[in-house]
Amino acid sequence: MASTLESLETQLEMFIENVRQIRIIVSDFQPQGQNVLNQKIQALVTGLQEVDKLRSQVQDVHVPLEVFDYIDNGRNPQLYTKDCIEKALTKNEQVKGKIDSYRRFKSYLLVELNNVFPNELAKYRALRGDDRPIS
Amino acid sequence: MMMGDQFRTKVEPYSPKSSPRGARSPVVSRQDSTGTLKATISLGKNPSIVHSGPFYLMKEPPAESDLTGAVNLMAYYGLEHTYSKFSGKKVKEQLSSFLPNLPGIIDTPGHQDNSSLRSVIEKPPHVGKELRPLSSVQLAGFRLHPGPLPEQYRYVNQAPMKKHKSRHKKHKHKGGEGVGGGGGELSAGEGGGEAHEKKHKKTKRHDDEKERKKRKKEKKRKKAKHSPEGATGGLTPSQHSNG
Numbered sequence: 001m002a003s004t005l006e007s008l009e010t011q012l013e014m015f016i017e018n019v020r021q022i023r024i025i026v027s028d029f030q031p032q033g034q035n036v037l038n039q040k041i042q043a044l045v046t047g048l049q050e051v052d053k054l055r056s057q058v059q060d061v062h063v064p065l066e067v068f069d070y071i072d073n074g075r076n077p078q079l080y081t082k083d084c085i086e087k088a089l090t091k092n093e094q095v096k097g098k099i100d101s102y103r104r105f106k107s108y109l110l111v112e113l114n115n116v117f118p119n120e121l122a123k124y125r126a127l128r129g130d131d132r133p134i135s
Numbered sequence: 136m137m138m139g140d141q142f143r144t145k146v147e148p149y150s151p152k153s154s155p156r157g158a159r160s161p162v163v164s165r166q167d168s169t170g171t172l173k174a175t176i177s178l179g180k181n182p183s184i185v186h187s188g189p190f191y192l193m194k195e196p197p198a199e200s201d202l203t204g205a206v207n208l209m210a211y212y213g214l215e216h217t218y219s220k221f222s223g224k225k226v227k228e229q230l231s232s233f234l235p236n237l238p239g240i241i242d243t244p245g246h247q248d249n250s251s252l253r254s255v256i257e258k259p260p261h262v263g264k265e266l267r268p269l270s271s272v273q274l275a276g277f278r279l280h281p282g283p284l285p286e287q288y289r290y291v292n293q294a295p296m297k298k299h300k301s302r303h304k305k306h307k308h309k310g311g312e313g314v315g316g317g318g319g320e321l322s323a324g325e326g327g328g329e330a331h332e333k334k335h336k337k338t339k340r341h342d343d344e345k346e347r348k349k350r351k352k353e354k355k356r357k358k359a360k361h362s363p364e365g366a367t368g369g370l371t372p373s374q375h376s377n378g
Contacts, residue, residue, distance in 0.1 A: 013236060020238045028283040038274050049266045068252040072245035076233045082221040088208065089218070095204025123189060128196075 004057040011054065015047040110134050 022040045025033050070080045114121045114134050125131070177183050202211065209218050227233075229242045245251030283289065 016237060023238075026279065026284065027289060029279045029281050031281045034278060037277060037279065041274065041277055042268050045266055045268050052266060065256075068256070071230060072251040072253055074230045074242035074244055076227055076230055078221070078226050078233060079228065081217070082226055085209075085214070085218050085221055092204055092208050096206075099203060099205040120189075124193075127190070127193070 001061075004054065005061070008051070008054045008058060011047065011050045015044070015051065018043050018047055107135060 018040055022037065022044070025037050025040065029037075064080070067077050067080050070077050110121070111134055202208075209215055231237070231240075231242050234241065245253070
């Protein structure tokens, strides 16, 4: 897959470079440049053909739509990755905090229940198969 | 009369349709979803009685999954390197810093010049036609008049000078064959760019040297001022302020 993407990238770069050269030729056109321009235009078609050939090899590449918003706004798409990672980390920390809080709550509850209803709690823990000491 | 009607509507709930348990008969056994029973009796081919113990509302706890949010998922999926890569250094905001080789101004919003990727999704281009090289007759349509472009088109999409420079360098390194195949004016343009770059570098170097010399002179002056301290192995200015 990496080689396919690399070759697609190379093809696109070559295509862009070709367009850039056409722009230079056209910006101050000289009559003797017509042949070169014609070659460049044909190279455009060839470049499009090459890109089209690679289309089938990149069918399974999934791109999140949000990345396009970043690119369309002239922003670095790596910022999307960065934002995603930061969001995931924040969410991970939040969930971990919740889980830890619930664990602590459970242990406090067991301690308090044990103080008030020691017999019932012993039965309950026996039913649950919990033989760890209440801390 | 009205009162009587109201009373009747209140009395009607005795019918099975409006009973609190719905239309089901209370005789039929069913799973204890409310947890109010100590034992659940199920009839049918295999009648059984399941004791739910001495506690009301007791249910089986949910199965514990191996992977939860309590685990550091970044480490679990081996993304720590990616995280440190993006969190450690500051990622440049502009799109041009991600695609430095791309000519033209690409940092402007795409919807301004109809170059947005969204528009490609929303209005997909017509595809399916075979791409063929242009015939000589078709190429005749690209015959141009000699001379420069009108002013309004000349600087359209031209990148700022700073970025242009780095781009030239990269292109030179990547593939000389593309540029070499260009017309006379093309190679001249490229050469001009290089010459300009060299000149710029030279002047920069020259300026750097001047600055260095200035700094040296200043240091000498300072040393001369602090000469008695210097002899005793005096402190640097920063150390002075600290001490």
